[in-house]
Amino acid sequence: MSGEKNILVGQSGGPTTTINASLAGVVAAAREEGCHVTGMRHGIQGFLAGRTVDLGEALPGQESLTLLRQTPASWLGSCRFKLPGLSDQAFYEDALARLDAAGIDAVLYIGGNDSMDTIAKLGTYGARVGSPIRFIGVPKTIDNDLVGTDHTPGYGSAAKFVATSCGELFRDADVYDLKSVTFVEIMGRDAGWLAGASALAGPRGAGRPDLVLLPEVPLGEDALMERIASLLSKQNTVMVGVSEGVRTADGTLICEKTVAAGTGTDEFGHLAQLSGTSRYLADIAKARLGCKTRAVELSTLQRCASHVASATDLDEAFELGRAGVRAALDGQTARMCALTRVSDEPYQTVPVLLDVVEIANKVKPVPRAWISADGMDVTEDFERYARPLVCGEEPVTYADGVPARLAPLA
Incomplete structure (x- = not known):
């Protein structure tokens, strides 16, 4: 030109x-x-x-x-x-x-x-x-699922928010001397990159979810409840980071089992809204394990924080x-x-x-080798890949005590 x-x-x-x-x-x-x-x-x-x-x-x-x-x-x-x-x-x-x-x-x-x-x-x-x-x-x-590129802009910041929020939620959930399970629902329709980022929240027992559930591996509800029960026998607080796109072995989205599931599809054939995965699993855990449960949906905060x-x-x-x-x-x-x-x-x-x-x-999935053998966590290789992407803090311009933003277009 x-x-x-x-x-x-x-x-x-x-x-x-x-x-x-x-x-x-x-x-x-x-x-x-x-x-x-x-x-x-x-x-x-x-x-x-x-x-x-x-x-x-x-x-x-x-x-x-x-x-x-x-x-x-x-x-x-x-x-x-x-x-x-x-x-x-x-x-x-x-x-x-x-x-x-x-x-x-x-x-x-x-x-x-x-x-x-x-x-x-x-x-x-x-x-x-x-x-x-x-x-x-x-x-x-934020899904980080484009093929060809090492990662996609938007993912690192969303991953930083997810990790930060999970670390804070873990500390909040752990203040009472009682058995509890918190399910944190994280965006990710077809790939678990963002849910996997919850593992960056900190050391185990101090922020990091105990389990991380991704769409790449079918979820068995019985196996999940057994793992949570085992963890509760040793500790008061269990946190589970769960992708909104988690599916059962027959391909059914967990969120489709709930009345909160979105209805209809967009022009590209995607469900208009995925919601309710954490609420469904929290209800199952409460009924089967008899402990306090909580469902937290990070929702659109993941992409605008x-x-x-x-x-x-x-x-x-x-x-x-x-x-x-x-x-x-x-x-x-x-x-x-x-x-x-x-x-x-x-x-x-x-x-x-x-x-x-x-x-x-x-769609670029999380490599199976970066997911634990039982499908309920990510490996150190995943953390090694994701950690650099969340690093560094931008100096934020403030106005009247809150971050300043460019005025919207008319």
């Missing part, structure tokens, strides 16, 4: 603590390269409806970018909009015509698996018809936004910016570009 270029950037899917850091990286790199940046309001769906914002005007200086980096959730707004198959030529002709009419040279889309599906389809169709528009994916998801964001996560999210701009200006298309880990000690990663078609619609 040569001359002044117009970059279109959007955010899609579930928000994270660091998705705006990637947006800040896009804007910062574009300014360095003399490019104009336009934002999609509510993702590709908003763009197709004619909703955009001039980010040069909306983010006029460094102070606004600093606040944007510290602001949780998707500042531009998000969507869950599934593009049709490539056989729908009329849709893609119209989409590219709209991009051409807006003078767009490159599209950067910050999102997870479903967002990479959007970039894969647009990039594939664009290449098929010889469009000069470049399409680049910038990853984010910017007051405990990982500085490592924020830095990597920012740099991948910058890398997306560089890739587009270098003429790359249908690519996703990713991270390759160079070393654990000292921790170091480098950005790489991957074929987004090979990433979209795939």
Whole structure:
């Protein structure tokens, strides 16, 4: 690409603590390269409806970018909009015509698996018809389940919040001289990366859950109750970190056994809401073991708790936004910016570009070797992998006693 270029950037899917850091990286790199940046309001769906914002005007200086980096959730707004198959030529002709009419040279889309599906389809169709528009994916998801990349921005900060919260909940649950079991429900539809992060809460007996249940291994209720009973014979307090996506051997989600389970699916075929796993298990434990039980759902706090964001996560999210701009200006298309880990000690990663078609619609599970033999905990290898991702604290700007945030878009 040569001359002044117009970059279109959007955010899609579930928000994270660091998705705006990637947006800040896009804007910062574009300014360095003399490019104009336009934002999609509510993702590709908003763009197709004619909703955009001039980010040069909306983010006029460094102070606004600093606040944007510290602001949780998707500042531009998000969507869950599934593009049709490539056989729908009329849709893609119209989409590219709209991009051409807006003078767009490159599209950067910050999102997870479903967002990479959007970039894969647009990039594939664009290449098929010889469009000069470049399409680049910038990853984010607290689920950490994108294939190809060592980890995904958003995961480290959510993992830090999960570990912090579990450590605090453990201390709270342990104050009384009685037998009790606390189930902490943690996000993770198809992969247990985030639930596994609860193991980072501290030493056993001082914050770390006694058991960690992941979707990768089917849950046997009888076996679980036997393990909890055994633990209660030796200690007062038992804590269980449990992924919302935990399933039985026949594939049934535990949350589907409860009246609290979400109903309906989104455009990508996912259950609209997973909820109730911890409540179901707490009720079973109370009935079978006769002890006090508690169910705690961390819910959306996991993806918006910017007051405990990982500085490592924020830095990597920012740099991948910058890398997306560089890739587009270098003429790359249908690519996703990713991270390759160079070393654990000292921790170091480098950005790489991957074929987004090979990433979209795939899920990266926690390796079975990183899960205990009985399926009820994670191993030291998992902890060694995850620990660097939660490290570092960002200096937070405060106003009137609470963290300052960038004002929402009108």
